[in-house]
Amino acid sequence: xxxxxxxxxxxxxxxxxxxxxxxxxxxxxxxxxxxxxxxxxxxxxxxxxxxxxxxxxxxxxxxxxxxxxxxxxxxxxxxxxxxxxxxxxxxxxxxxxxxxxxxxxxxxxxxxxxxxxxxxxxxxxxxx
Amino acid sequence: xxxxxxxxxxxxxxxxxxxxxxxxxxxxxxxxxxxxxxxxxxxxxxxxxxxxxxxxxxxxxxxxxxxxxxxxxxxxxxxxxxxxxxxxxxxxxxxxxxxxxxxxxxxxxxxxxxxxxxxxxxxxxxxxxxxxxxxxxxxxxxxxxxxxxxxxxxxxxxxxx
Numbered sequence: 001x002x003x004x005x006x007x008x009x010x011x012x013x014x015x016x017x018x019x020x021x022x023x024x025x026x027x028x029x030x031x032x033x034x035x036x037x038x039x040x041x042x043x044x045x046x047x048x049x050x051x052x053x054x055x056x057x058x059x060x061x062x063x064x065x066x067x068x069x070x071x072x073x074x075x076x077x078x079x080x081x082x083x084x085x086x087x088x089x090x091x092x093x094x095x096x097x098x099x100x101x102x103x104x105x106x107x108x109x110x111x112x113x114x115x116x117x118x119x120x121x122x123x124x125x126x127x128x
Numbered sequence: 129x130x131x132x133x134x135x136x137x138x139x140x141x142x143x144x145x146x147x148x149x150x151x152x153x154x155x156x157x158x159x160x161x162x163x164x165x166x167x168x169x170x171x172x173x174x175x176x177x178x179x180x181x182x183x184x185x186x187x188x189x190x191x192x193x194x195x196x197x198x199x200x201x202x203x204x205x206x207x208x209x210x211x212x213x214x215x216x217x218x219x220x221x222x223x224x225x226x227x228x229x230x231x232x233x234x235x236x237x238x239x240x241x242x243x244x245x246x247x248x249x250x251x252x253x254x255x256x257x258x259x260x261x262x263x264x265x266x267x268x269x270x271x272x273x274x275x276x277x278x279x280x281x282x283x284x285x286x287x288x289x
Binding site: 011012013014016017020023024058086087088089090091092093107108109110111 | 225227239246
């Protein structure tokens with residue numbers, strides 16, 4: 001049985017790259033939703049549940065930090081594991097995102113193996 | 129162009145920048161494109177026809193990161209990045225991939241150069257190719273399809289006098 005994922009990134013080509021790496025990782029994805037920023041992602045989550053969220057940080061309208069705060073205030077962070085995928089590998093940024101409730105932090109670029117390991121960890125092997 | 133990138137504001141590069149450009153550049157390119165990238169000395173004869181992108185940064189350090197690719201690499205990276213055939217690449221996707229690649233390379237190189245830093249990156253923008261190698265620390269790579277160069281220009285935080 002596969003899992004459902006929401007990819008949040010303002011770059012359509014980056015969303016395409018993440019989909020490609022997910023396919024290469026061998027993970028079984030049943031449903032892949034996409035949003036171009038936190039606001040669009042919250043709107044999608046009001047209509048459809050997902051097993052895991054992958055989010056960028058630097059996005060227009062609602063960035064990744066604000067998106068995590070809103071997920072927390074709406075009680076979604078407790079039920080949907082959220083992983084950050086960013087170009088920013090500085091320690092300060094990683095610690096800030098983990099403190100806001102992200103369950104993992106992956107820097108771009110990343111290999112199919114790294115993505116698989118992280119998703120298997122947060123999904124607890126139930127879907128992967 | 130942000131004020132701190134004015135030519136009068138450019139400062140000498142740290143001696144360890146070249147080594148990091150070489151190592152991190154190769155790692156990122158191989159991870160993104162599943163292909164070998166070999167650092168090489170270069171006469172830059174390909175630069176006038178290159179597509180170039182600048183990413184300005186500010187915060188604990190100031191400057192810009194630059195990426196240049198030869199026309200052959202510009203054509204081939206989009207299908208490789210997205211895992212599609214060349215004829216399936218949509219209009220505009222080539223530029224988007226180039227901007228995204230510059231953003232990823234910049235974030236990765238800066239994080240390794242200054243891991244304790246707090247930096248803000250501007251949105252990547254296409255620039256004239258010659259600026260990508262003028263007065264700057266840089267490294268060229270040979271890819272299967274052509275040439276690629278990455279560069280860093282470090283600046284003082286204040287604007288020009």
